[in-house]
Amino acid sequence: MTDVIAEHLDHLRRSRYSEATLRERERILRSVPGDPLALDRETTQAWWESRAELHDGKPRAASSLSQEASHLRRFCRWAMQQGLTERNAADWLPSVRQTKPAVSPVPEADLYRLMQDAPEDMRRAIALAAMAGLRSSEIAAVRWSDLDPGNGVLWVRLGKGSKGRSVPLSSGLLATLGDPGEGRIIGRRTTGKALSLAIARYMRSRGVDYTAHKLRARYATRFLAATGDLKAAADALGHADLSSISRYVVASGDTMRRGAEAAGRIG
Structure with a gap:
């Protein structure tokens, strides 16, 4: 059969x-x-x-x-x-009603604590998630040869759906990654799921009760707060459509105040 x-x-x-x-x-x-x-x-x-x-x-x-x-x-x-x-x-099948929880990215103070004294491979993994928005599976696969320090770009070859993309890197992230080496950036072969679990265990050991995905959420929210550009954020994060990225838009108090003042004027 x-x-x-x-x-x-x-x-x-x-x-x-x-x-x-x-x-x-x-x-x-x-x-x-x-x-x-x-x-x-x-x-x-x-x-x-x-x-x-x-x-x-x-x-x-x-x-x-x-x-x-x-x-x-x-x-x-x-x-x-x-x-x-x-x-x-x-x-x-009946329809399933889902409620999307509010976005809760890793706070900056917790991220700072995570990066302090972290083992080199873990520090790089956390940096790639929180400062470049990579998924755990992408971090596990990325190699030093995918990095172009001169142009400040990282080429993600094995993104979701086997779709590649280029990700801009900040000077701060490049400094955190350190001098380029050989092979995988995190230094060992592993699966995305295993790496995600390892990051979560390390975070809990440092008293940070968040998942690896919340590091990526930190990148998304800060990217959007700085640019307001949904399309650019979707491209950087490897999202196929804008509806997936819009939930990371978190309005600041200043933005809310400016909006209220604009709406409160006639003419």
Whole structure:
């Protein structure tokens, strides 16, 4: 029997989807009982109910549920395009209401504490996240040869969706990274997930209760506060659309006051 899930993954691989996306798509699709092309309403809804809780009985986050529904929906859409099925089984799933939490970037004082006396590889990893906005997977892959100190630019070759981009670097970040060497900038081979966990452990050990992603949020909020340019921020951070970046806009008190004064004038 043909493994339609494997065929789907091969299609995504040829379309240059990241391996992380492929692994997650396969994990979700393999959890669907029976033939994913023969799903009926009852089977689909029973599968969905089984996804509501984690193994320890705690409710699964709305964001995770929404992502799982998206994986099934996109698989079924592909199957319809290939003429393998006549409907999208994910249409039987209920919509998932998500509330986006307020952005909480790592505070400057905490970032300063993290950088002080940090091991060299950790200091560079934190700097690339907080001062260049790189994802953990990008930090794990970036090499010294990707750095152009003369022009103050870093080339991210393995960005999300296997899309490369150039990231401008400040003189402060270049000084923090130090003299160029050989191989990976953080000095060792690791995965993005392992690096993210390592950064989080180090942050907790220094009394900073934030995740690695909050370092990237720090870059986004400061970039936007300084420029107000959503398109430039989206390009620097590797976001595909502006809606993903707009949540990092945090208005300062001065900005709010100027807006109020402008709106309070007639003519």
